[in-house]
Amino acid sequence: DGGITQSPKYLFRKEGQNVTLSCEQNLNHDAMYWYRQDPGQGLRLIYYSQIVNDFQKGDIAEGYSVSREKKESFPLTVTSAQKNPTAFYLCATYREPGQGPQANYGYTFGSGTRLTVV
Amino acid sequence: GQNIDQPTEMTATEGAIVQINCTYQTSGFNGLFWYQQHAGEAPTFLSYNVLDGLEEKGRFSSFLSRSKGYSYLLLKELQMKDSASYLCAVRDLGAGSYQLTFGKGTKLSVIP
Numbered sequence: 001d002g003g004i005t006q007s008p009k010y011l012f013r014k015e016g017q018n019v020t021l022s023c024e025q026n027l028n029h030d031a032m033y034w035y036r037q038d039p040g041q042g043l044r045l046i047y048y049s050q051i052v053n054d055f056q057k058g059d060i061a062e063g064y065s066v067s068r069e070k071k072e073s074f075p076l077t078v079t080s081a082q083k084n085p086t087a088f089y090l091c092a093t094y095r096e097p098g099q100g101p102q103a104n105y106g107y108t109f110g111s112g113t114r115l116t117v118v
Numbered sequence: 119g120q121n122i123d124q125p126t127e128m129t130a131t132e133g134a135i136v137q138i139n140c141t142y143q144t145s146g147f148n149g150l151f152w153y154q155q156h157a158g159e160a161p162t163f164l165s166y167n168v169l170d171g172l173e174e175k176g177r178f179s180s181f182l183s184r185s186k187g188y189s190y191l192l193l194k195e196l197q198m199k200d201s202a203s204y205l206c207a208v209r210d211l212g213a214g215s216y217q218l219t220f221g222k223g224t225k226l227s228v229i230p
């Protein structure tokens with residue numbers, strides 16, 4: 001089945017450590033996104049990529065970095081510069097409404113990675 | 119930028135009907151989505167509106183009025199499993215690319 005795989009499901013980071021969250025998709029979608037979700041805050045955009053080898057900062061990019069070397073993969077690195085990294089991280093792809101069945105219009109999300117600083 | 123407002127919490131009774139409202143302000147509106155998110159899980163797609171009117175899909179319906187910057191999600195014959203957060207998201211064409219901005223979500227509790 002086509003979908004988005006995020007790993008790991010749970011991740012613990014020590015102070016001052018960089019960690020990388022994996023996101024892989026086999027939906028053949030061009031656009032990929034990283035969101036962060038905190039309680040009561042909704043989803044906030046960290047980075048997005050419309051095409052391979054190109055990516056743009058979202059609303060809260062500070063302390064994060066990404067790469068898009070392959071269409072299928074969009075890893076997110078949480079650097080030590082991110083002062084409050086504990087959150088639920090969601091990766092998503094985007095499909096234009098009108099392209100095929102209505103299911104999975106808009107964003108399709110991975111199952112998420114819950115990152116905790118210890 | 120965009121501003122999306124929806125109620126923080128709602129409570130409704132099993133078997134009843136509930137309406138979750140969403141208002142938005144955007145400069146380049148290009149569609150509105152509703153997502154359902156159970157605690158600790160990823161959001162899942164419920165509905166999409168780009169033209170004014172009502173879209174019905176089983177127990178769920180979604181309405182859009184572009185002139186009023188207003189949408190609602192209507193849930194009928196509520197079931198306990200409908201207890202979840204419901205996210206309103208607006209697609210905006212600005213700065214040469216499409217962005218989807220989410221409201222903070224409405225936590226719906228269905229009680230017996």
